[in-house]
Amino acid sequence: MRTARVAYGGALHEATPRAQGLRLNDGRIVAEHDVVWLPPFDVGTIIALGLNYADHVKELSKELTLTSQDEPLVFLKGPGALIGHRGFTRRPADATFMHYECELAVVIGATAKNVNRADAMKHVAGYTVCNDYAIRDYLENWYRPNLRVKNRDGGTVLGPWLVDAADVSDPHNLSLRTLVNGKVTQQGNTANMINDIPALIEYLSGFMTLQAGDVILTGTPDGVVNVNIGDEVVTEIDGIGRLLNTIVGDAVFGR
């Protein structure tokens, strides 16, 4: 089962995929481009991982002032960062390096407190795709990555579908990739996470209670490149979804 949340005809709907477009929960069949796609579930706490793929750590090693880690690098986001499939993300005029990050998003389905590794996957409701943009020009070394880099309005794209956990036989063997204007610029596999999903749930639930609707963005592999105004960015994970986003400039936002 996979579900989306969309706006159509003046109301919000849950929708499921059809060969042509999607079916709203009231029975109407509509085209993909005729709806406004929202994040596919009611999102609670947004938990993101930095440096969770070994190849990406290597890619960034030149600019890191500290590289050794004894625990996962976790940061949080607010709800204003989120947008859905086919949305638009602003690239500020003064940015010189803005990049996408294709990530597997793990959606929590049951309250998790002090959960051990062996029981962790029972707390997963499903998965979706995330494209978590960063603007490296704004990086500062205080609570890094700071919110000006990672909690920008519209900078975290989520969707299109929430895919039930039962339909994903091995979330640790999924190919993921990013295409900019149709050209593959990033490739990886969830098998290469440093901290896998059970490890993350065990770690996080050891100090904060996770609740249904909380989402863990599990990090990105190497291959992050700059994107420019007008670029169409597709972040895609096999079996989970293909998430489209377009980069726009300040003028669209009246700046």
Place this chain on the structure above:
Amino acid sequence: MHNLDISFEVAPWRLSGVVYGTLMNDRAALAELGDAVDRPPYNAPPKAPVLYVKPRNTLAASGASVSVPTDAGEFEIGASIGLVVGRTACRVSESEALSCLAGYTLVADLSVPHDSFYRPSIRFKARDGSCFIGPKVVSGNEIREPDRLTLRVLLDGKLVHTASTSSMLRPAARLIAAVTDFMTLSPGDILMLGVATGAPRARAGQHFAVETYTIGLLEGTLLAESEAVSA
């Protein structure tokens, strides 16, 4: 969904449950780091406001109790004014910033003490029930000068810390302007103005209170983890 049942007399009437903290807004807190701000891992003093997210599992109402992690042994009691957003604030100027607020509340942000501010330290700042908010939201009609408020912290009824919002690098309006340049604040969201340096520490068994004259008293009790499980 959150457990802050605080309603107030102006729009949006209720809190959204979204809470942002502000680190290093106190001039003295930054000054205390001295030359360290220019050395690794920081390499420079902060330019933009240093913000953090208080997730919903942390939110607690006045009068609640919170368990102190056994390995930490104590919590730092970070007292701050909470700026409560009344209408959507996106790219607001300093001069219009305060008019976006529904009012003000108190926040007691309890953290596991930590010396490094390089990484976001979620394990120290996102403990269940560690962010107390309340006891009420007081409108801007009653608080005309949010940058001239005195906050007191009491442990077991004894005054241990006094701070003034006048010590902030970015006063309320300037902070709102800087933050809403890149992230919209929505009705019911709270932005903490910032915690003053010298925040006291408390152990399991202690009772804390944060108070300011116009808002009242926000209080809580610290428990050992074992007590909290059996409670």
